[in-house]
Amino acid sequence: MNALTATQVADPQNGAYDVVVLGAGPVGQTVTARIQSAGLTVAIVERELVGGECSYWGCIPSKALLRPVLAIGDARRVDGARDAVTGPIATAGVFGRRDRYVTHWDDAGQIGKVAATGAHVIRGHGRLQGQRRVTVTTTDGKERVLTARHAVAICTGSTAAVPAIPGVAEARPWTNRRATDSSEVPARLAVVGAGGVGVEMATLWRGLGSEVTLLARGPGLLPRMEPFIGQYVARGLSDAGVDVRTRAHVVELRRRTSTDPVTVVLEDGEELVVDEVLFATGRTPNTADVGLETVGLTPESWLDVDDTCLVDGADGGWLYALGDANHRALLTHQGKYQARIAGNAITARAEGRPLDTDPWGTDVATADSAAVPQAFFTDPEAGSVGLTALDATQRGHRIQTIDVNIGETVPGANFFADGYAGQARMVVDVDHGYLLGVSFVGPGVAELLHSATIAVAAQVPIERLWHAVPCFPTISEVWLRLLEAHRETVGAHSEPTSAREPGNGRVRTTPVQPNSSRV
Incomplete structure (x- = not known):
């Protein structure tokens, strides 16, 4: 200091x-x-x-640490490049990069x-x-x-909020601060919480060599985003070797000394033995x-x-x-x-x-209520802005959801990553013809998010979006695929439908709920 x-x-x-x-x-x-x-x-x-927190224990160190992990993941998705990834990640270099970005906490x-x-x-x-x-x-x-x-x-x-469960003081759990300023890789790490911090830290520490168990109390990951995003992220974590567990409720921790392992006791009686436990269970x-x-x-x-x-x-x-x-x-x-x-x-x-x-x-x-963007640097990346389909319906909007499989429909995505796996959704206000929300999941999608934020915040009419031409061959061509899928349903939104599910897109129209008010 x-x-x-x-x-x-x-x-x-x-x-x-x-x-x-x-x-x-x-x-x-x-x-x-x-x-x-x-x-x-x-x-x-x-x-x-x-x-503040962002500069030294939040956004800056976490992204500095995550980028090498994600860069290796990107390389492994490209034929020819993956052959050049021949050894383990150099943790000293990763931590040194972090230290530079936080200016050594000075x-x-x-x-x-x-x-x-x-x-x-x-x-x-x-x-x-x-x-x-x-x-x-x-x-x-x-x-x-x-x-x-x-x-x-x-x-x-x-x-960071740490729950008051038995044994928590003795266990000395990590929070985001220790998770971003540590320069030692725990052999076994339990991450409690499946929001943005939880999934990013699970991605990071697994990439650095920890055996990671992610414990989500609810039925899925990233619960405030569209459900399909959490599914993609869960699959990516599992493929990387993370033990992803949903509906897992931690009720007790046991640890004798700071050098002993931590026993994590779950509600169903199962006990996990790890070297450290990280709580990513909200903020106070x-x-x-x-x-x-x-x-x-x-x-x-x-x-x-x-x-x-x-x-x-x-x-x-x-x-x-x-x-x-x-x-x-x-x-x-x-x-x-x-x-x-x-x-x-x-x-x-x-x-x-x-x-x-x-x-x-x-x-x-x-x-703050209409166009909040958020991106999480997991593998695959996740990003969204505005309202989810559920949020929009609960606020009384009559909507269409337009879904596109990015890998199946966007040539530029497959130039970015062979066998690209990802999905995009736009939530359309049927009565006004503009977007209420947009969500992406897939490699590299965080850089798509600002275009979506402009479309939502400016309430750009869909007819005008047709004149925003995406470059070929880039992942941003997903916008053209979304608009094409929407065009095929123009005039069909007066009745609530659950339409086709082809390669190009899936469309659903949701009516206004009775006695709801538009916000």
Whole structure:
């Protein structure tokens, strides 16, 4: 951890700023830059490393570690290239690559970047002390008082949730932090949880040589995505040698010392013996000790916000919560989007300007409910944006789902990988003729996701999508296959049907549910 310099510790504002930001991860940095660029003064407070969870224990290290594993998988899917993969993965090189991307857990560069915007960086723990007032306990044990003329933004992120089961303290389980900063490969690893972190870490550690058992409490993997995605990912993990178990509920852990194996006890009485156990079972907000009780809010809670990220229940219109803290979408890119929106709103309110709150306006986070993209770097990759078919139906939309087998229909996919296996789906709003959601699974599909995000967020009419010509021969030709499958059903959506299942696509139309309301 790099210490702040004397010039950064100096307080040119004497504790009074236009905005105080708690948390200097990507979300806090983004809102700070947006506000600072408008000419307002900002103090940003960080109790750990400037750069936050994403930079040092989340997205950055996990993707740095996963890329070598996935690159080998890609090579093995191409005739001629697979013959060049002749030995085991070099774990020292993989860990060294990770270390470079996390700058060896030294945040000097990020401190300099934030300070260069003109913001005042303060190392310490910040707590609210009533409206627009923050007390910071600095790393040298001193206490400083900051006041915010216009806003305080809580950007404190979240922490891995570990269930309170018997033996968990003694077992000292891994969370995402240990899973991404470890430089030792456990011989046997149990991964508990089948969301994004669980499936990515199972992919990673199996690729590095661990015997991995993935324990999913529900019936499938990646339960918030389309079911077929979890099926493809489960098959990919199984093919790689992961023992994938669904409906597996961990009820107890047993471990005598830190060097002993861990016994994982399942609800059905089975016992698994592993060297380490990783919990990827959700997140809890870092709001336990930020002074919420001093402004009438409940500590340790997720913070409800409006579409400008203004916190509900905080009088006076000055408290904002961005990123994980508001629980809208626990994704770095979505938190940064919220930071841009909130930065606009804070600036407009500070300057006394009316907000642009029209749908998809510059001051409202409409995408949080309509166009959230997410990608998971498993083998095969998984990506989606917007609503699943189930979500759309539950919200009252009348939909068509258009499914395409990518390997069977897209020549460019098979140039990318011999025998390409993957699937794409688009969820079409029948009454408005645009996309509500798009999902992909297959090698390399994460790079398709932004085109889908544009189509969903812009509500591009399907007729206009025909004029967005995909290059030949690329995987992006899947868009043409999806549109062709949809065209064959135009005019057939007035009645709910479960149509054909040929090589080119599968189409289903779903009626509006009785007594439902459109969102």
